[in-house]
Amino acid sequence: MRIHHIIVAGMLMASPLEAGTLKINGSTTVNLPVAEASEILRAEMKMDIQIDTQGGSSGGISMLGEGLVQLGMASKHISDDDRAKFPKCDYKEIHIGEDAVAMIVSADVWDGGVKALSKAELKGIYEGAIKNWKDVGGPDRRIAFFNKEPGRGTWEVFVHWIYGNPKLAPQVSFPEVGGNEETRNKVASTKGALSQLSSSWADGKTVFALGLKSETGEVIQATSETIATHKYPMSRPLFLLSNGAPAGEAKLLVDFVLSGRGQALVKKHGYLTLAELK
DSSP states (O other): HHHHHHHHHHHHSOOGGTTTTEEEEEOOOHHHHHHHHHHHHHHHHHOOOEEEEHHHHHHHHHHTTTTTOOOEESOOOOOHHHHHHHHTTEEEEEEEEEEEEEEEEEHHHHTTTOOOOEHHHHHHHHHOOBBBGGGGOOOOBBBBBEEEOOTTTHHHHHHHHHSSSGGOOOOOOOOOEOOOHHHHHHHHHSSTTEEEEGGOOOOSSEEEEEEEEEETSOEEEEHHHHHHOOSSSTTTEEEEEEEEEHHHHHHHHHHHHSSHHHHHHHTTTOOOOOOOOO
């Protein structure tokens, strides 16, 4: 009985990160293979893993910096601002695969003839100068733009391509969407809709991925080849993040995701594996 009391007291004194639970938070894009890897480790190794996507990439970066999780998930690089905000966190980016951001439209826009947009056209839409699809070769319909929440990896990749630096992106007042599923559902159910989305979520049935026009007018699609070679301008790395070298159960999960079985999960969810990058 006395031993029992000692054990309980020890458990109560332990911090959440010392209590045997591996906590992970961040990108909804990275979450897909990581969540499935977690299910396997729960079943095979009886690991206690809690995984969430609150706040997307920025949420994962912040929660790791605050010591609330052992691993973050991000679909963007750690910025100098992130490191300055959390100087005590020794951020390590663990590359697990590669993805791309697509500009997706609803079926009526796609069927109306809009198959690709240029950087200038997307900038015009984002800044409110272009408000109707007829101005970019589509139907006479108002553009319903759903902006990804600033700080999301998807948003940062988009504005980095348009402006060269996310800090140069102007303040806009479009309706905002969070995770990939919410974004796809909003665009699929709204006439004239446009948004930024992980390319693997563009199913070609309810939402459609536009090509991106280069400076020379070439239309570049988000394919395995163009993402691997970074010809597609909105390709991006997928990361697990740790504070210093991962250890304990965090290392077990990282090692699993980097293993053959884990990389197969990365590919299963439509991303490029490390072996496929060039």
